[in-house]
Amino acid sequence: GENVGLHLPTLSVQEGDNSIINCAYSNSASDYFIWYKQESGKGPQFIIDIRSNMDKRQGQRVTVLLNKTVKHLSLQIAATQPGDSAVYFCAENRHTGNQFYFGTGTSLTVIP
Amino acid sequence: NAGVTQTPKFQVLKTGQSMTLQCAQDMNHEYMSWYRQDPGMGLRLIHYSVGAGITDQGEVPNGYNVSRSTTEDFPLRLLSAAPSQTSVYFCASTRGVNTEAFFGQGTRLTVV
Numbered sequence: 045g046e047n048v049g050l051h052l053p054t055l056s057v058q059e060g061d062n063s064i065i066n067c068a069y070s071n072s073a074s075d076y077f078i079w080y081k082q083e084s085g086k087g088p089q090f091i092i093d094i095r096s097n098m099d100k101r102q103g104q105r106v107t108v109l110l111n112k113t114v115k116h117l118s119l120q121i122a123a124t125q126p127g128d129s130a131v132y133f134c135a136e137n138r139h140t141g142n143q144f145y146f147g148t149g150t151s152l153t154v155i156p
Numbered sequence: 157n158a159g160v161t162q163t164p165k166f167q168v169l170k171t172g173q174s175m176t177l178q179c180a181q182d183m184n185h186e187y188m189s190w191y192r193q194d195p196g197m198g199l200r201l202i203h204y205s206v207g208a209g210i211t212d213q214g215e216v217p218n219g220y221n222v223s224r225s226t227t228e229d230f231p232l233r234l235l236s237a238a239p240s241q242t243s244v245y246f247c248a249s250t251r252g253v254n255t256e257a258f259f260g261q262g263t264r265l266t267v268v
Contacts, residue, residue: 075254076254078256078257085262086261086262087160087246087259087260087261087262088199088246088259089259090256090257090258093256095254133198133199135199135257137254139253141187141204141206141212142187142206142250142252142253142254143187143189143201143204143214144189144201144248144257145201145215146191146198146199146200147198148196148197148198149197149198
């Protein structure tokens with residue numbers, strides 16, 4: 045079946061540096077994407093979303109880029125902080141039943 | 157608002173036992189879903205509902221049943237638990253099409 049996948053399972057960055065987490069999706073019909081953050085023992089938390097009619101969206105310290113041509117998403121975190129250490133998932137909405145399909149996740153570790 | 161509430165938080169079952177994982181949301185969301193999360197993997201969709209009285213299968217529905225008699229509640233039933241169902245289960249709700257999904261804190265289930 046089709047999956048949402050991530051290029052890197054783990055990422056370590058120095059505090060204060062910028063982080064980039066990548067995600068590939070394979071369903072060209074998906075038109076809505078979300079990045080979630082999951083801390084140990086907790087449920088996923090919304091970070092930022094983007095619709096397919098956009099190629100970039102910015103939030104507070106985070107930016108999501110969407111490249112529909114190559115079916116690629118990225119999450120950029122500026123000035124990474126220790127509190128950003130978590131697993132990050134991208135999720136695509138394939139419209140059927142308005143449900144989300146998740147990638148395997150990237151574990152981000154911020155080194156103080 | 158409490159958001160999405162899951163009970164219990166932890167459960168140990170013996171092979172062959174049955175149980176129901178509870179999920180309730182107080183946001184009047186139409187869409188609800190159940191996911192399981194296994195180590196090293198992302199969240200996989202088990203079942204979902206687009207409104208009271210309507211349910212459908214996701215990626216990994218075998219061994220699980222759901223019903224949606226009210227907008228607020230979406231219980232997940234394991235009829236005959238198997239060790240392969242050892243996992244962390246998350247319930248989510250969504251207000252509408254192409255909007256974020258809100259997650260509960262999860263139920264950690266162990267089947268021995």
